Amino acid sequence: MSVGLNTRYIAHRFLKEHVQPGAFCIDATAGRGRDTLLLCQLAGETGKVLAFDIQIDAVVSTRKLLEENSVPTKSYVFLESHTNMDLYAEPQTVDAIVFNFGWLPGGDHTFHTETQTSLDAIQKGLNLLKPGGIMSLSLYYGKETGFAETDAILKYLETVDHQEYTVVTSSFTNRPNCPPIAVCIFRDIITPREENYI
Numbered sequence: 151m152s153v154g155l156n157t158r159y160i161a162h163r164f165l166k167e168h169v170q171p172g173a174f175c176i177d178a179t180a181g182r183g184r185d186t187l188l189l190c191q192l193a194g195e196t197g198k199v200l201a202f203d204i205q206i207d208a209v210v211s212t213r214k215l216l217e218e219n220s221v222p223t224k225s226y227v228f229l230e231s232h233t234n235m236d237l238y239a240e241p242q243t244v245d246a247i248v249f250n251f252g253w254l255p256g257g258d259h260t261f262h263t264e265t266q267t268s269l270d271a272i273q274k275g276l277n278l279l280k281p282g283g284i285m286s287l288s289l290y291y292g293k294e295t296g297f298a299e300t301d302a303i304l305k306y307l308e309t310v311d312h313q314e315y316t317v318v319t320s321s322f323t324n325r326p327n328c329p330p331i332a333v334c335i336f337r338d339i340i341t342p343r344e345e346n347y348i
């Protein structure tokens with residue numbers, strides 16, 4: 151087994167491949183800020199990154215991490231639910247959105263992402279992506295969250311319009327204990343496929 155091949159590795163490789171300097175990015179679940187930091191490093195001094203979390207502990211951690219790393223990016227960390235991210239960005243203007251579901255590492259496990267709010271935020275996020283934009287989702291099965299949230303998200307993703315978005319799901323097929331799942335979504339640039347047939 152390759153050392154380091156985990157869900158975060160897949161998500162970060164995906165972001166590194168696609169996020170360019172100057173990008174407008176959203177971290178929908180800031181947590182300890184590791185994904186926000188990567189987005190800032192990729193977007194650079196001409197980019198902009200918004201990060202959301204509902205826990206002050208996460209907001210403080212993320213701001214501290216960005217300060218410690220002296221990121222030059224315009225970055226804003228909001229104590230705010232990701233279901234309101236559409237108040238901060240116009241439709242089809244965002245280059246990359248990251249979701250890392252579950253609870254705050256090293257934090258209070260009674261606060262975690264919830265099925266309905268996660269579904270609402272993913273839908274809003276898909277609408278905010280510009281053509282050519284990407285979304286990364288890291289999904290977990292866990293003691294506190296159970297199976298409902300991840301199963302509902304995977305079911306919803308099957309219904310996303312295939313003419314506008316490409317959804318790729320990676321699972322660790324031979325790992326035990328319901329391993330995490332990495333989902334990579336592209337908002338396609340090409341004209342809707344049906345028009346190509348006319």
Ligand SMILES: C[S@@+](CC[C@H](N)C(=O)[O-])C[C@H]1O[C@@H](n2cnc3c(N)ncnc32)[C@H](O)[C@@H]1O
Pocket residue numbers: 178179180181182183184185186202203204205208230231232233250251252253254255261262263264267
């Ligand atoms: C697994 S952690 C994120 C890890 C983070 N990306 C990192 O790099 O450290 C999930 C986070 O989602 C946050 N969260 C839960 N519900 C949320 C919501 N409705 N809006 C925004 N963040 C939420 C939790 O407070 C928690 O900090």
